[in-house]
Amino acid sequence: MTGFEEHSGAAPHKAGAFDGLLDLLLPFRRTRKKMEKQHDRLEAFLRAIPIEYCGWDQEGVQAISGGFCSLIGVGMVDSLADIQTGLSPGDAAALEGLYDRLQQYGEHFEIGVHTASGKRALKIFGKRGLIQQSGQIFSVIWAMDITDFAHAAMRGVEAIAAVEKRENELRTNANALPFPIWVRNHRLDITWCNKAYAKVCDDTGASVVAEQKELPMTGASKADLTQRVLAQRAMAKLAPQSMRGHMIVEGQRRLIEITEIPLPQEKRVVGVALDVTKEEEWETSYERLSASHREALEQLRTAIAMFDVDTRLEFYNSAYEQLTGMSGTWLDTKPKMIEIIEKMRELRKLPEQADYKQFKQAWVNKFTSLLEPYEExxxxxxxxxxxxxxxxRPMGGLLLTLEDVTSRLQLETSYNTLIAVQEETMNNLSEGIAVFGEDGRVRLSNQAFARMWNIPAADMQGAPHIMHLIERTRPYFDPPQWPAMKQAIMANALEREPRKGRIQRNNGTVLEFSIVPLPDGNILNAYFDITDTVKVEQALMEKNAALEEAERLKTDFLANVSYQLRTPLNAIMGFAEMLNQQYFGKLNDRQLEYTSSMIEAGQRLVSLVNDILDLSTIEAGYLKLYPAEVRVRSLIEQVVQLTEEWARKQKLDLIIQCPDDRLTVTADERRMKQVLLNLISNAINYSPNGGRVTISAQRAGDFVLVAVRDTGVGIPAADLERVFTPFEKIHSKKTGRRSGAGLGLALVKSIVQLHGGDVTIESKEGAGTNVICKLPLHQPAAGKVAAPPEKKTV
Structure with a gap:
């Protein structure tokens, strides 16, 4: 066992030794392993590069990276055509031509493209690769995602364009200004000036910048103070610095104020030169006049005006403006005496003159010939x-004083006339007017007030107190009502609070009163007899209540029809269809005929109920449209498909004429289908066999005209006015077909009018009928109407 274990543990070592022996005996094994390692290293490097590749050799062998397909946005790539499907059409065509030249002539290329979705921007390179040992040539497409770079570049270009546009606008505006403007850099060199600056320097803007020309000042507040020094101070103090000096402009010596304004953040200085010559003159004149006269003359009630030696108005006080009626704004323009005379004549503030020209000349002469004061x-x-x-005036010019000295008698006469006119006017008013003073006495009243409360004319004389008059009103109120009404009428005369109200009197009349506190402390009481108005209001309220009840009954009727009539119809038609389909056994021919007739009659009844409900809903104001953009030709084709089988049975031709396939209209598609179906159904129903029904559509300005023309029996002229009336049927025996319930055209017109359009009909008995629906191109957006109701089902 021990020896076996040693043998087993040494097996890997022996296998490695064996491989080494084979490598020594077979050199190509060493070469292959070396190439495999090199291949693995190259694969690792390629995966680390953020570029994907795909290519083919002459034999069609493909080399592709793992992320190439996802980068292009395609599922797989077998050929160049697959790559082209992932690109925009223009880029795909360009790539095809470049790749062909790469394959044929080895021409490398570089192109920027966008994917078909437009969400990515890619940089594509075309290169050729040669395998030295085999001579195999690969035409490779390298793709890199540059979307972020493209977006950043686009934003940069847009930002630069916006800045350039803004700078050009500012330069244009600055060039339009009538005074010099210039800009200095951080070295205080002039880098730009407007046309006014160049004009003053009698040179071009480019030359001014090149030669650093300053404004040709002839003097300054300090001899050593130049524009450049002024700009240095502005940059040092970080605050605008100004100086004044004279300069020759268009041959005239002008006082110019130069201001240098630092812009620290931009490291620039902006300069501006303003002509303050007039300001200097005004300041001098104003100081002289203010010191001697202005304050005193302004306090006088006498109208005073001063004119300089050039006959121009130099000064006027408020009394002069009020007396002459001339606008202070216009007087501030310092008009000449002749202009003031013209203005006063226009305002009828001058005496009538027999020789107006001589009158004006006399005033002009006074400026040179008058030596002593003149009174008139x-x-x-x-x-x-x-x-x-x-x-x-000592310094030249004239001093003019005007004082209104109209006699007191004339004032009293005018006042009395005014009072008489006022009294007459008030006595002709239908409203009762009474003005009470702070003490409760009548200051002013008219006859209508006395007549309204049945007060004798003698009782209204001598400024009566409200307490004496109030008893005269007592008969108009019942005893239980009197205490409260007495208090209310007294409050109207004594309390300074604006209010309105009504008084119901026991004789059936109704008065409306309005209390208005006046600025002089008095109180205006106005009483209006509105009895007739109240009666009309009551009648209107009763009628409105009746209309609301009728509306409620109509609503109940719609609900009952919808439930009580349509619900049984569901059952009847359902069972009839089950019998007709022979679900419970076969039927003979007569039974099938009966069930088919039942279904047909049920469908006609459903259609009638639907038309009645739609028409009633429109009349009640409950029908809502849900507009959307609808292609007119598609809409017509859909409706024609629904009726072409019927037309074929009647041997009729249905023709569509819509030249513009892209014609659209904003409308409720469901309701417009209903309109076209009713019109085409009528045309088929009233056209003889072999006839023709033409459905056309065309744009006319801001409207779309949809017309249905038939070659039927036509409509008599006497019946044209009532064809749009509900339940009105035009009887004709020429076609031999059953007519409808007379609701189709009425419903068509109601729906089209609800769209903001109109329906017209052209017909002649025996020559066919043409119904034209005129629809506006645009309707309110769908988001502005209520959600669509549930579909009606039977």
């Missing part, structure tokens, strides 16, 4: 009188 009384077209004084 102006009688305006509106009846007011204005006292005007014109005083020449």
């Amino acid at each position: 009384m102006q009688y305006l077209p509106d009846g007011s009188v204005v006292r005007m004084i014109v005083v020449p």
